[in-house]
Amino acid sequence: MPAKNLDNDDSSLVHGGFISGSDKPAFAMSPAPNAPVPVLIAVPHAGRDYPAHVLDSLREPRFAQLRLEDRYVDRLAREVASAAGVPIITARAPRAMLDLNRARDDVDWGMIAGKSPGEVPHSQANRRSRSGLGLVPRRLPGFGDIWKNHLTQAELDERIEGIHRPYHASLAQKLERIRDEWGAALLVDFHSMPPLKRRPGEHQVARFVLGDRFGASCDGSLTAYALRSLQAQGWPVAHNRPYSGGFVLDHHSAPNRGIHALQFEICRSTYLDKNLDQPGDGLAPVAALMATLVRDLGAATARLAQRGHYAQAAE
Numbered sequence: 001m002p003a004k005n006l007d008n009d010d011s012s013l014v015h016g017g018f019i020s021g022s023d024k025p026a027f028a029m030s031p032a033p034n035a036p037v038p039v040l041i042a043v044p045h046a047g048r049d050y051p052a053h054v055l056d057s058l059r060e061p062r063f064a065q066l067r068l069e070d071r072y073v074d075r076l077a078r079e080v081a082s083a084a085g086v087p088i089i090t091a092r093a094p095r096a097m098l099d100l101n102r103a104r105d106d107v108d109w110g111m112i113a114g115k116s117p118g119e120v121p122h123s124q125a126n127r128r129s130r131s132g133l134g135l136v137p138r139r140l141p142g143f144g145d146i147w148k149n150h151l152t153q154a155e156l157d158e159r160i161e162g163i164h165r166p167y168h169a170s171l172a173q174k175l176e177r178i179r180d181e182w183g184a185a186l187l188v189d190f191h192s193m194p195p196l197k198r199r200p201g202e203h204q205v206a207r208f209v210l211g212d213r214f215g216a217s218c219d220g221s222l223t224a225y226a227l228r229s230l231q232a233q234g235w236p237v238a239h240n241r242p243y244s245g246g247f248v249l250d251h252h253s254a255p256n257r258g259i260h261a262l263q264f265e266i267c268r269s270t271y272l273d274k275n276l277d278q279p280g281d282g283l284a285p286v287a288a289l290m291a292t293l294v295r296d297l298g299a300a301t302a303r304l305a306q307r308g309h310y311a312q313a314a315e
Contacts, residue, residue: 012030013029014031016028019093019097027090027092032087037295038178038179039086039301040174041187043077044101045070045095046190047092047097050096054097058096063143068095070095071272074190076290077190079283080190080287083288087174091163100164100167106135107136111138112150112156113153135156168252183305184258184259191243191263191265196209208235212239212240212262213245213249223239225297248261248263269282
């Protein structure tokens with residue numbers, strides 16, 4: 001990953017990948033080499049570096065941005081990472097161009113010029129693309145297609161090579177380094193969600209949803225600790241429903257090797273303004289809450305390794 005310090009306000013950032021049609025990198029990482037706990041924070045859906053040609057291709061750019069972005073959750077996550085002293089990798093490429101929480105073959109081939117679903121092999125990964133939210137989002141509920149034109153195969157390939165491959169390669173490499181150093185590692189995948197609707201018989205609507213792929217991506221003791229901690233502070237929280245995690249957790253977690261992954265969906269009303277558009281007064285207190293939780297989860301992850309759970313994997 002090429003190290004180019006492009007941000008004047010933080011010379012420690014390492015950048016990688018590229019956004020086609022611009023001079024911007026696809027992601028940035030703050031390495032935090034002396035982190036006190038074995039945690040890596042990732043933010044795949046908050047990128048806002050839109051090339052002009054992408055904005056021109058969107059039917060309603062502003063609407064698509066508000067609906068597709070995990071709006072400013074990167075600012076929240078950066079405060080958490082800074083306070084906890086842990087590394088963070090943040091996408092700068094927008095989700096509209098490519099969704100980093102999808103597999104590379106999760107493509108809606110109907111949006112690729114000259115292609116149709118019948119021309120490509122069937123893939124289990126195509127379940128999300130059929131709903132319009134595949135590797136490159138095609139449509140949004142209540143709105144329809146978000147693009148004016150089809151995407152070419154060459155454009156898709158360039159986005160995969162410039163954004164998807166280097167982001168996930170860097171994330172995997174950093175997790176392995178943490179695991180090798182500590183004997184275990186925890187990936188905390190930050191996302192945000194619009195306010196959930198109250199379901200029949202439900203007294204409180206969850207403001208946090210923790211996803212661990214129904215126990216497959218993370219040691220159950222870590223998930224249980226996170227749930228108890230949020231509940232103890234009065235936050236309504238849900239587990240795996242309606243969000244259990246996606247490609248990031250499936251691809252990078254390996255609990256049997258000491259690599260755990262936990263997804264946090266944070267309600268946008270907790271840290272954005274009343275229009276769910278700009279950072280609000282809640283950002284600082286939510287960041288402080290999450291920083292404490294991340295440190296505690298990291299310490300618990302380190303203790304799992306110290307008790308010998310992963311001694312063989314780390315040797």
